[in-house]
Amino acid sequence: EAGVAQSPRYKIIEKRQSVAFWCNPISGHATLYWYQQILGQGPKLLIQFQNNGVVDDSQLPKDRFSAERLKGVDSTLKIQPAKLEDSAVYLCASSRGRLVEPGELFFGEGSRLTVL
Amino acid sequence: AQSVAQPEDQVNVAEGNPLTVKCTYSVSGNPYLFWYVQYPNRGLQFLLKYITGDNLVKGSYGFEAEFNKSQTSFHLKKPSALVSDSALYFCAVRGAYSGAGSYQLTFGKGTKLSVIP
Numbered sequence: 001e002a003g004v005a006q007s008p009r010y011k012i013i014e015k016r017q018s019v020a021f022w023c024n025p026i027s028g029h030a031t032l033y034w035y036q037q038i039l040g041q042g043p044k045l046l047i048q049f050q051n052n053g054v055v056d057d058s059q060l061p062k063d064r065f066s067a068e069r070l071k072g073v074d075s076t077l078k079i080q081p082a083k084l085e086d087s088a089v090y091l092c093a094s095s096r097g098r099l100v101e102p103g104e105l106f107f108g109e110g111s112r113l114t115v116l
Numbered sequence: 117a118q119s120v121a122q123p124e125d126q127v128n129v130a131e132g133n134p135l136t137v138k139c140t141y142s143v144s145g146n147p148y149l150f151w152y153v154q155y156p157n158r159g160l161q162f163l164l165k166y167i168t169g170d171n172l173v174k175g176s177y178g179f180e181a182e183f184n185k186s187q188t189s190f191h192l193k194k195p196s197a198l199v200s201d202s203a204l205y206f207c208a209v210r211g212a213y214s215g216a217g218s219y220q221l222t223f224g225k226g227t228k229l230s231v232i233p
Contacts, residue, residue, distance in 0.1 A: 004159070033220075042120075042206055042223035043160070056220055091159055104150075105221065107159030 002026065004108035006092050012114045018080035021111045025074070025094030031055075032069055033105065034077050035091040043091055049075065082115045089113070118143040118211040120224035128230045129197045137192040137227045139207030148210035149190040150221065151181055155203045163205075166190060177201070197231045204228050 005024040013019050025032050031050050035043035046065065047057040052072040060067070064083070069075040079086055089112045093105040119142045129135045141147055148167055152160040164175025171183045181192045192205060205228075208221040 040225070042208075042225045044223075045220050048220055093159075104162050104165065105152075105160070107152075107161070109157070109159045 004092055004094055004106055006090075006108035006111050008111055009109065010112050010114075012116065013082055015084055015115050016081040018078065019082055019113060020079075021077045021090050021092075021113075023075045023077070023092030023108060025092070026106055029094035029096055029106070030072070031095045032075050033093040033095075034067055034075070035093065037089045037091055037110070039088070046077070046090075079113075082113075084115050087113055087115045118209045118222050120207050120209050120222055122205075122207055122224035122227045124227050125225075126228045126230065128232060130232050131199055132196050135194050135197045135201070135229065135231070137205050137207075137229060139190045139192065139224060140188050141190060141207070141209045142188065143209050143211065147183075147185075147188075147190075149181075149183065150208040150210070151175065151179070151190075151192050152206045152208060152223075153203050154206065154226070160206060163192070197229075199231045199233055202229055202231045 007022050011019055033048050034046045036046050037043045046060045047067045048055045049069040052069050065079055067077045089110040091107055091110045093107045095105050121140045123138055150165045151163040153163050154160045163179050164173050166173050166183045174180045179194050183190050204226045206226045207224040211220050211222055
């Protein structure tokens with residue numbers, strides 16, 4: 001089966017500019033996650049969707065970050081305006097989302113953002 | 117809230133020697149624990165998980181992990197390291213129910229494993 005697709009793989013922007021990342025999860029996966037991975041740290045959950053509804057966005061900086069998952073399939077994560085500290089790899093992951101199969105997430109290759 | 121600690125930033129081991137990557141956790145309720153591996157410029161890949169049952173769980177690529185409830189540890193092990201095992205390894209714990217049939221994972225900061233030829 002096809003894996004989680006993300007684009008773009010790399011993006012360099014100036015601070016205060018905006019950027020958007022796209023994710024297409026594995027077909028049939030109900031749950032979609034966006035993680036932020038800063039160099040030297042583990043992935044930190046930004047937002048979690050179940051189908052097209054938000055399950056958890058408690059760690060999303062809502063003054064500058066937004067995400068949507070229209071029609072419960074692919075998703076877009078936007079940052080506007082970007083700050084230097086947003087430089088990171090943004091990882092998208094998906095899972096079947098059923099209670100009987102906890103924890104096995106399938107990750108995309110990530111989108112590396114550099115803010116200058 | 118749940119948390120994971122990986123006390124070593126880097127582990128170096130000679131090829132053919134056994135390896136251990138350490139992980140300790142804190143979570144309320146029964147622990148659900150996971151190991152993921154990340155190769156350079158790639159996303160994370162699932163290695164293995166502990167849900168219940170035997171304290172020694174086996175996963176992909178010859179890796180196994182030992183769950184120790186009294187020490188709240190879940191160390192990753194392999195009897196004989198390969199150069200191709202060199203990567204970044206993340207331990208993760210499943211947290212509380214997020215609602216709508218899903219849970220979230222909390223990851224450690226990662227341990228870089230270098231296997232020396």
